Amino acid sequence: MTSFADITTIGVGGHIARFLEPTTRVGVIEAVEEADEKGLPLCVIGGGSNMLVSDEPFEGVVVRDARRRITVPDEAAPVEGNDRTVHVNAEAGANWDDFVAFTVGLGLEGVEGLSGIPGTVGASVVQNIGAYGQEVATSVESVEVWDRETKTTRDLAPADLAFGYRSSALKSSMYVAPATPAERFFPTPRYVVLSVTFALRHSATGTVGFGQLAKALGVEVGDRMATTAIRDAVLAVRASKGMLEDPTRYVETAMIGTKREENVIADLKRLARIEEERAAAPKAPAGHAGLPAADHNRHSCGSFFMNPILPADQAATLPEDAPRFPAELPDGTPGVKTSAAWLIDHAGFHKGFALDGGDASSARASLSTLHTLALTNRGDASSDDLVALAKAVQAGVRERFGVALVPEPVCVGIDLRP
Template sequence: MAQIVPPPDFAKLCTLRLGGSMKRFYKTTDCGDLTTAVAAADRSHVELLMLGGGSNLVPPDAMFEGLVVQDARTNVSVVNDPMDWPSDVDLPKDFPNPAGFPPGTVLLRADAGVIWDRLVEYTVAQGLSGIEMLSGIPGTVGAAPVQNIGAYGGEIAGALLGVVAWDRQLNRVCYLSRATLGLGYRDSILKRSRASWGATGRWIVLEVDLILRRSDLSVPVAYGQLAGHLGVETGARVPLSQLRAAVLDLRRSKGMILDSADHDTWSVGSFFVNPVVALAAPVLARLTPEAPRWPVAGAGAVKLSAAWLIGNSGIEKGFALPGSRAAVSSKHVLALTNLGGATAAQIRELGNYVITQVNEHFGLTLVPEPVML
C-alpha cells in the first residue's frame, strides 16, 4: 500500500540531519506500486531518487524538484533447502545450480526496504553465518549491493547470490546474478549506471538474495583490529553474537553508530573511499613506511587508507573551517559530521577542503563515497 503524505524535509530522513524539502515524496509497501511510480516518473522525465536509510546521501539545501521514493517493504524469507528456491523471476544462465551448494547452506531473500543491521541481527539470532562482520552498517538492504558494502574484512559480495531488480531501461523486473553485478571495492554495475542515469541508476534493487551457512560460529576473522579486540588470531572463528558485539563496539568507538544525542555520529559514515592505486603510482613514493596499504588481488594495485592520508595531511579530528557547523569527527577523521545547524553546502565545502589538502600533500585525489544531490 502506498502512503501519500506531505513531503518531509531531508533532515528528517538522512543521517546527516540536514537538507531541504522535497517537492514529491512517495512511500510504499507494495512492489507493484513502487515500479509503477518509478515508470511514471521516467516517462515524465522527472528526476528520481530512491531513498533508503539516508545514510549515504548529502541532500541539497534547496527543495528537491524531483520524486523521492522510499521502499518500506520489510519481508525476509529463509529457504532451508536450496532446491526450494523461489522461481518467480527468470533466472540468468550463470545462476548457480542449488544442488551444488554445500550441506548447511541456507538461502535468504530480503526486501530492499529492510534495515540492513536488523537483517544482520536477525541472521545472528537464527544462527546463520556470513554477514555478521557487516553489523552496524547503516542503511537498507537495497543499498547494500549498490555500494558492495564492506567492513572489518568482509563485503556483501562474499554472501551475495543476486538481486531482483527493476530495469528502468527495459521497464521490467529482472534478476542480476553476483557475476553480472560486477562487484568491486565499494562498486557495482548498479552504482556505475548512475553516470548516465543520475542519483538513482538504471536498476532499482527490489530484493536481495544471500547465501548463508547454518552455524553458531562466525566466518574466519580476517581483520587485524577486530581480531585484536576479540583477543584471537586472524583466521579464528568465534560465536556469532560475540563477533557482532565486537564489531558494534568498534563502530561505536569511532562514532559510526548513529546516536541522536551525539552530533559526532550525524554523518554518512566514511565520507571517502580508500583509494586504490597502481603499484607504479607516484603517490607510493611519497608515503612513509608505516602508511597502511593492502594488496588488491590480481589487479597489480594496492589499497591505501584514506583516514591515514587525511590525518597525515594536517587535518586533525574535530577540525572545522571558520564559521562552519560541519566538522571532521572527533572520533575518526574519515567522517564529516553535522555539529548541529550545518548546511549541505558546509559539508561539501569541508569535503572539498579535505580533498585539496590530501592532494597537495600526496598528489592523490580522494573520491567521496556518498551520493551528492
C-alpha cells in the first residue's frame, strides 16, 4: 500500500486508501469526478515536494497524473518579424525540472532561473513557484483546468489566475485564511490543472536577475548570460543551500518513471560531485546499488515558511538590519517583504537546530544544517516531530519579532495556522 511517506520529498505521511495514476486526460478527470461524486477526500499530488501530511491514514483518493508529455506547438511555424515567442505545452504530470531542462536544451529563455525546483508542471502554477529573479507567472500563456464546481474544462488566462507571491487563484480556492483550509476544496483546488502552455523566448541567453546568482557567475545583476550557464549556476547555488531534492528518491518503487531517466542520472552525477567537494566531511554510506547516499538536508519541503509581507508600520518595528523589500499586501496596498530565514535565525533558531537541545546529528527532525528555512527529516521523523519543530519556530519568531510565519507547504491533517 502506498503512503505519503513514499511520494513526498520530506518522507512522512500515512497510508493512502486509494492511489491512482491516470495515464490519459479523461482518466484524470474521471478519477477526480469519482472522488467528488462519492464525497471522498481528494488529494491531487505532483512531485510531493510541497506537502506535509499527517501520519494518520488518508481515507480518500490520491491522484498523481502520469501524463508527462512536453510539446512545442509552434515548432513548424516560421518566426515572423521580430517576434521570437515560442509556445511550449506540458501536461500537468511532467516533472518541472524535466521541463526546464527541455526548454533550455531548445535554446529558449524564460524559466532557466527556476532550475532544480522539485515538483511538477501542474503544481508550479498552483504555487506560482519562483527563484533567482523569475516566477512561473511571467511565462504562463494559459492553463487548462478541470473545474470541480461546474464540472467543465476551462482555459484560464494569467488574469484569471490572479498570480501573486507564492499564490494563485488555484491555491486561494483551498483556503479561507492563511494556512486555514476551506471546507470544500482542500487539499485539492477547485481547479485541477490538466496542462500548461508557456510563452518563452527563442534566445540562447537570459538575464541574470538576482544578486546571489550574479555573484556565482561573476557578473552584475541585469547582465545577460547563456541560459545553460544560468541553469548550471542556479543548480550549484541551490545545492550549496541543500535546496536540491534528493535524486536517489527516483530509484524508489513509488517514484520510478516520474522523472526522465537521463535527468535523474545527471542529478545523481551532480550529487556525487557535491559529495566529493565535501570530502572533509564524514562520508555517509552508499545508497541503493552503490548510488550516492541520500542527504538528509534534502529530505524537506524546501522553504517551509513564506517570506512575510508586512504593513509599513509593522516593518518599522523590526531591527534596522532586517531585510526589507518593496512588496504588495493582499489588499493591493504597499507593504514591505522581509526574510523568513533572517527572522528564524535571529530568533535563535540556527542551522541544524533541533528541539530538546539536540542537533541534526542526533535528532529525528531539525532545521537543515545548510539553510534555516528548511525543516528536515533526518531519517525516521514522524509528522508530529516536524509539526512540533515548526510550531516552536513560529512561536519563537512571534515572541521575538511579533511576526506570524505562514507555512508554504500544503499541510494535510495538520494545523499550522499562524
